[in-house]
Structures are given as C-alpha cells and as structure tokens.
Amino acid sequence: SYVLTQPPSVSVAPGKTARITCGGNNIGSKSVHWYQQRPGQAPVLVIYYDSDRPSGIPERFSGSNSGNTATLTISRVEAGDEADYYCQVWDSSSDHLYVFGAGTKVTVL
Amino acid sequence: QVQLVESGGGVVQPGRSLRLSCAASGFTFSRYAMHWVRRAPGKGLEWVAVKSNDGSYKYYADFVKGRFTISRDNSKNTLFLQMNSLRAEDTAVYYCATKGIVAAGTFDYWGQGTLVTVSS
Numbered sequence: 001s002y003v004l005t006q007p008p009s010v011s012v013a014p015g016k017t018a019r020i021t022c023g024g025n026n027i028g029s030k031s032v033h034w035y036q037q038r039p040g041q042a043p044v045l046v047i048y049y050d051s052d053r054p055s056g057i058p059e060r061f062s063g064s065n066s067g068n069t070a071t072l073t074i075s076r077v078e079a080g081d082e083a084d085y086y087c088q089v090w091d092s093s094s095d096h097l098y099v100f101g102a103g104t105k106v107t108v109l
Numbered sequence: 110q111v112q113l114v115e116s117g118g119g120v121v122q123p124g125r126s127l128r129l130s131c132a133a134s135g136f137t138f139s140r141y142a143m144h145w146v147r148r149a150p151g152k153g154l155e156w157v158a159v160k161s162n163d164g165s166y167k168y169y170a171d172f173v174k175g176r177f178t179i180s181r182d183n184s185k186n187t188l189f190l191q192m193n194s195l196r197a198e199d200t201a202v203y204y205c206a207t208k209g210i211v212a213a214g215t216f217d218y219w220g221q222g223t224l225v226t227v228s229s
Binding site: 031033035037041042043044045048049052054084086088090096097098099100101102103 | 144146153154155156159168170171204206211212214215216217218219220221222
C-alpha cells in the first residue's frame with residue numbers, strides 16, 4: 001500500500017517559517033491535502049489540491065508538491081499554529097484508499 | 110454553517126458491538142458522500158470507511174472489513190457506523206467528515222468526534 005512519510009516533529013520560533021514535508025513514491029503525480037489538528041479539537045482542512053487554501057485559511061499557509069515530496073509551509077508562525085499536521089492522498093491501489101501521513105507535531109518555541 | 114455531531118461512543122468489552130451516529134446540518138446532506146475517520150491514542154488519523162450520497166458505493170479500510178458497516182439515512186441527515194466484533198485496537202476517537210464540499214478527495218468538514226474504548 002502507499003506510504004506517506006512525515007517528520008515526527010518540527011520546532012519553530014514565532015515569526016519564523018515552518019516547513020513540513022510529506023514524502024511518497026512519485027507523490028508529485030497525486031493531489032495532496034493537508035489538515036491541522038489542534039489539541040482536543042477536530043481536524044481542519046488547510047490546503048487542498050497541493051496548494052489551494054479553503055475559505056478562511058490565512059495566506060500564511062501554502063503548499064507545494066513535486067517529485068517525491070510535498071511540503072506545507074507556514075510563514076510568520078504564531079502560537080496558535082501549534083498543532084499536529086497531516087498530509088493525505090487518495091490512492092486507488094492502496095488497501096486503505098485514503099492514506100494519511102503519520103503526522104507532524106509543530107511546536108512553537 | 111456545516112455542523113457534524115457524533116454520538117454513541119463509550120466503553121465496550123472486546124467482541125461486543127457499538128453503533129455510532131453523526132448528525133449533519135448546515136448543508137444538503139443527501140448531495141455528499143461521507144467518511145468515518147479515527148484517531149487512536151498516541152497515533153495519527155486513520156481512514157475507516159466512506160459511503161456515497163446515494164448509496165451507490167461504500168468502501169472500507171482492510172482492518173474493518175467484515176466487522177464494520179457504514180450506512181446513512183438521508184431523510185434524517187444522519188450517518189451511522191455499526192461496529193461489531195470490536196477489538197482493543199479499535200479504541201479511538203471516531204470522527205465523521207464530509208467528502209467533496211470543498212474539493213473532490215478531501216475531508217472537508219469534521220465533527221468533534223466520539224470516543225470508543227474497547228476494554229474488558
């Protein structure tokens with residue numbers, strides 16, 4: 001089945017830029033979606049189709065996808081961005097069809 | 110606004126059954142497919158099942174095939190997950206989520222989840 005690989009954690013100072021990677025075999029050929037889950041809250045879609053933002057998501061959140069790596073970038077990081085972030089793809093050949101990465105914990109220093 | 114409210118979670122012994130519900134409002138429920146997703150303690154998100162708006166398809170993750178059944182009642186704007194033969198590893202917060210309101214293939218809106226604990 002298709003596997004998405006994320007770093008377990010990323011630490012960033014307020015006002016700086018956080019980059020969260022999501023690795024997968026030829027992931028650039030797939031549409032990647034990103035979700036934010038703050039502690040005790042429901043997940044929220046923050047990026048879809050690699051780089052589109054849903055209504056209400058700040059422009060500080062951006063995405064890219066090429067080759068074997070997709071990246072979620074959070075610019076001018078704020079304390080409220082501290083959360084778990086998950087990448088996700090649809091893979092028709094996978095046992096699970098909808099595949100999530102293991103998640104990355106973003107800590108704001 | 111879209112609102113999803115899960116219910117039905119609780120503590121259940123291994124091998125027993127539980128039925129989860131997800132009450133939807135704020136959108137035309139009968140037009141969209143719906144998912145169940147779970148998050149086990151200390152683990153990440155894991156897709157469980159999806160059902161189309163009109164019942165034409167439903168798919169399951171391998172680890173629940175033959176044990177869980179997804180269904181829906183469009184007249185009551187409600188999604189269900191019947192969970193049988195529960196195992197300790199099914200312990201998780203279960204979320205319902207919409208499919209395709211924002212974009213195809215995404216989990217657009219999520220409920221707050223309901224906790225299922227499988228323990229003797």
